[in-house]
Amino acid sequence: MSTEEEKRQAVRARCRERYLWILAKLSGNPVSVHMQGGGRVSGELLAVQGSGEHILVSGLQTPIGVLDKAVLRSSDIVRVTADWRLILDRQT
Amino acid sequence: MDLFKDMDHVSKYLGRPIEVELDTGKRRSEPISGNLVTVDPVTEGIIIARFKHISDAEPTWFDVIPRTAIVNISLKHNFDDTCREYFADFGMSSTSEQSSPPDVERQEIIRKRGEMYADYFRSHHIEVEELGDGVYVVCGNVKLLPPYKKDCFHCDMPLILNRILRMVERIPIQDDIQPLY
Numbered sequence: 197m198s199t200e201e202e203k204r205q206a207v208r209a210r211c212r213e214r215y216l217w218i219l220a221k222l223s224g225n226p227v228s229v230h231m232q233g234g235g236r237v238s239g240e241l242l243a244v245q246g247s248g249e250h251i252l253v254s255g256l257q258t259p260i261g262v263l264d265k266a267v268l269r270s271s272d273i274v275r276v277t278a279d280w281r282l283i284l285d286r287q288t
Numbered sequence: 289m290d291l292f293k294d295m296d297h298v299s300k301y302l303g304r305p306i307e308v309e310l311d312t313g314k315r316r317s318e319p320i321s322g323n324l325v326t327v328d329p330v331t332e333g334i335i336i337a338r339f340k341h342i343s344d345a346e347p348t349w350f351d352v353i354p355r356t357a358i359v360n361i362s363l364k365h366n367f368d369d370t371c372r373e374y375f376a377d378f379g380m381s382s383t384s385e386q387s388s389p390p391d392v393e394r395q396e397i398i399r400k401r402g403e404m405y406a407d408y409f410r411s412h413h414i415e416v417e418e419l420g421d422g423v424y425v426v427c428g429n430v431k432l433l434p435p436y437k438k439d440c441f442h443c444d445m446p447l448i449l450n451r452i453l454r455m456v457e458r459i460p461i462q463d464d465i466q467p468l469y
Contacts (some may be wrong), residue, residue, distance in 0.1 A: 211329055214326035215326050218325065218326070224439075232312060233314070234314060248330070248331030270333075271354070271356045273354055276353075277349050279349060280337070280347050280348060281348055
């Protein structure tokens with residue numbers, strides 16, 4: 197493997213590590229999910245599929261009620277927002 | 289800018305303020321600004337950090353944005369409340385980067401804590417197997433990982449996991465080993 201390729205791999209590994217680290221921090225904490233079409237739901241993030249295709253949420257509050265557990269497709273999601281300060285406060 | 293095709297340049301944009309145009313399913317895309325925390329090379333999703341007030345040193349929100357929702361990403365040159373000129377310190381020290389030497393005393397406390405739980409389960413005639421790297425398997429189903437706290441017990445069967453956790457709650461706290469919770 198060339199030096200340039202090694203550098204590229206190192207960057208990719210670091211980025212992936214950061215991504216997984218943050219997702220792990222978000223797990224078990226309340227999140228707000230902005231859906232395609234303008235809807236917004238909230239719940240507790242339980243897990244994110246390794247491929248990123250689905251996320252698992254508990255206590256999903258929707259306009260028509262609360263779902264105990266729900267699987268959301270990433271293709272239906274615009275963004276998942278988490279209150280970082282709340283997460284840090286919970287850990288201290 | 290297409291971050292996903294050119295990972296060589298990703299490291300240059302990490303921490304920088306960016307504006308992301310999002311596909312919200314409506315006619316017009318909506319922009320969101322923040323500091324780029326990371327780009328996932330596998331899913332091609334990104335995470336950005338947003339600030340609430342210009343005086344805040346720490347971000348208020350982290351946004352995970354899947355690739356499917358991203359229309360365009362551009363570097364921001366005008367800073368506002370939502371982002372900083374550069375932000376990279378969010379409390380993670382990468383294992384791939386040089387870090388301070390491990391805290392030997394803390395490692396020893398963690399090791400003792402693991403042994404304490406293993407001895408407790410064995411004293412209650414519950415099988416405990418040590419796999420290596422400090423990983424214990426309790427009752428053939430429950431994995432206990434370092435640093436051996438409440439959220440370090442993992443099992444696919446909630447019933448068994450709950451029973452083990454209820455047992456663990458009854459373990460007396462020892463002074464020289466940090467408590468479980």
